[in-house]
Amino acid sequence: MLIGALLRVPAQAIQRRIIKELNAAGFDELSMPHMAVLQFPGPDGARPGTLAERAGMSKQAMNRLLGSLEDFGYLVRNDAPDEGRARVVHFTKRGHAVYAKIHEILRDIEHEWRAKLGPKDFAQLKALLSRVWESSLIG
Amino acid sequence: MLIGALLRVPAQAIQRRIIKELNAAGFDELSMPHMAVLQFPGPDGARPGTLAERAGMSKQAMNRLLGSLEDFGYLVRNDAPDEGRARVVHFTKRGHAVYAKIHEILRDIEHEWRAKLGPKDFAQLKALLSRVWESSLIG
């Protein structure tokens, strides 16, 4: 089995599970595209343009996503007082709640993996993936 | 760093790189959605419905994808003589060529990762991901 599938399949499974459990927990307006905003490290305090770059999409697409999340009450876009036309995204209470819920789901998943693999091997897996992250392999 | 991001980011990076290199290698009609068909274990010999299920999408969406790949000359959909209305997907020569190219790219990526992490740690990483795959963690 090649590394592509080995990474892709569990990553997708986690993504799907997060959306499903989020919907079940009362955040039922959220769907796949919104994950581009909610992904680590989260939008709180960031500029729309920065978020667009992180997600690998155009500023316009990100902006519409932010607009929908603002309509749903997850965040607000305030003017940034320091710089010209810039704006800053901030979570509302509900926004902080989803983000916390996502972390809860991920902690559950980590707990299950740890139980299956054993704590030592699971730690090893995370350590190796962290090294991939830190190296220039995924730039 | 939580397991979600640790898996998602490199998996996405690999996906993008595959598409980019495929385009550069002369397979320039291919874009992200086509990857749903070309993903492991590949469409050769499979039913449209099976491929839809694998990719987690509707049969109709998969069928249009197959139609476009057929138009581009990557595959054909023949009648399956054994069963009622069933059809079977088969690669054309060009289809086999892309699939081989994808494998080549993935082998390159594995080579780079092996060089960065060291052969032992890279093997360990793949072994751990294989265990995740084999366990019921991603079902």
Place this chain on the structure above:
DNA sequence: TCCTATGGTAAACTGTGTTTACTACTATGT
């Protein structure tokens, strides 16, 4: 024969993302 299940197909609708075009503010050069 009629009913159901399965596999596939077609068209309308929805939403998502890019492209193109524009506004607002800042900084720089003359």
Place this chain on the structure above:
DNA sequence: ACATAGTAGTAAACACAGTTTACCATAGGA
């Protein structure tokens, strides 16, 4: 001071992908 270029954000038109709804074709029973 003014013109210019650069940065950040926004808006509308467009293209495309995926779901929904509906339908056709074959096989296997009741």
